Amino acid sequence: MPSVQKYAAVNTKARALKSKLLSEQDYKNLIEKKSEKEIVAYLKEKTGYKEALKDIDPNNYERDDFEFAIRKTILHDYEKITHFLTGESKKVFKILSLVRYEVEDLKLILRSISRGEDPKLMARRFLHTKSYTGVAKDELIRAKTIEDFVERLQGTIYYSRLKSLTAEDMEKRQFHMEMNMDYAYFKLLFDHTEKLDPYDRDILKKQLGINVDLQNMQFIYRAVTFYDLSPVEIFNYALPFGYYFKGNRLKRLCSVGTPEKYMEEIKGTIYAPLVERGISDIYMERAMSQALYEDYTATGDMDISQVIEYYHRVEFEMRDIISITEAVRYGIEFSTARKYLIRRI
Numbered sequence: 001m002p003s004v005q006k007y008a009a010v011n012t013k014a015r016a017l018k019s020k021l022l023s024e025q026d027y028k029n030l031i032e033k034k035s036e037k038e039i040v041a042y043l044k045e046k047t048g049y050k051e052a053l054k055d056i057d058p059n060n061y062e063r064d065d066f067e068f069a070i071r072k073t074i075l076h077d078y079e080k081i082t083h084f085l086t087g088e089s090k091k092v093f094k095i096l097s098l099v100r101y102e103v104e105d106l107k108l109i110l111r112s113i114s115r116g117e118d119p120k121l122m123a124r125r126f127l128h129t130k131s132y133t134g135v136a137k138d139e140l141i142r143a144k145t146i147e148d149f150v151e152r153l154q155g156t157i158y159y160s161r162l163k164s165l166t167a168e169d170m171e172k173r174q175f176h177m178e179m180n181m182d183y184a185y186f187k188l189l190f191d192h193t194e195k196l197d198p199y200d201r202d203i204l205k206k207q208l209g210i211n212v213d214l215q216n217m218q219f220i221y222r223a224v225t226f227y228d229l230s231p232v233e234i235f236n237y238a239l240p241f242g243y244y245f246k247g248n249r250l251k252r253l254c255s256v257g258t259p260e261k262y263m264e265e266i267k268g269t270i271y272a273p274l275v276e277r278g279i280s281d282i283y284m285e286r287a288m289s290q291a292l293y294e295d296y297t298a299t300g301d302m303d304i305s306q307v308i309e310y311y312h313r314v315e316f317e318m319r320d321i322i323s324i325t326e327a328v329r330y331g332i333e334f335s336t337a338r339k340y341l342i343r344r345i
Helices: 003-018 024-033 038-048 065-084 087-112 119-125 146-151 161-165 171-192 198-225 233-237 247-254 259-267 281-295 305-329 335-340
Strands: none
Touching: 003 065, 003 305, 024 038, 024 305, 024 335, 038 305, 065 087, 065 305, 087 119, 087 146, 087 305, 146 161, 146 259, 161 171, 171 198, 198 233, 198 247, 198 259, 198 281, 198 305, 198 335, 233 247, 247 259, 281 305, 305 335
């Protein structure tokens, strides 16, 4: 199928959705609000989130309900996009956008079991119950133990990665399980990316590879600084799908040993600008998110890049809305609040 026929409809849809994203002026207006309810009212009355927040009363709402309503609408938009895609492009976008939320739901269930809570209480926060990987969430929320949780994942992409971890001590087990869920997700995503047409495959592999690089950089920094993990453990749990950090480069980064040596290693790579302000969780997370935001720019009208750009733009915008809400809640001034945002304003 020629690209012009393959992507004309879906890219028209993606551009329409992008046109509803917040403008720079919207960002400034939101940061200048005096209360959370003013933010909710503005989003409901002045922006493309009107439909998403139709059932949210700015004067009487729960914070979780507000965030859930936005996430739910974004997920609904992803499902609309998949209707316009075909073949492997459709499968890849489903994995990228919908299976990722499935992984987040699995982590919610895992954490509730680890804390001794009833996982059924998590069900109201599931964004969707349909699974694209064979996960039965209605069965998972009945699990009483970690072992039971894992056994109920038999037949899914997660089972083999988690089965061997059930004997670990509790403190390490949850962390390792979440890392392995991410591994299973990215492996599925990259396996299907390999099946795309060559032009689309090259676009997506680079963008996803950079995403993985930045995730690994955050994980390795935290592992070196806060976790009691050996270089071998760090390497084993790093994602092997990176664009720059792969093979020996990834192994070398996992072996730095100290935050200072980590900094030296990063300064010798294409990612040196991301650590110009130093290495701390907040600086690193924001710098890396900004790099991803600015890297995901559509390359043309007749390839997969339009929908991938929309996906990342709206995901980062959702995070910024939450950050703005928190900044206003704590009375942070505009000049300071903007430093916490992914989008540069």
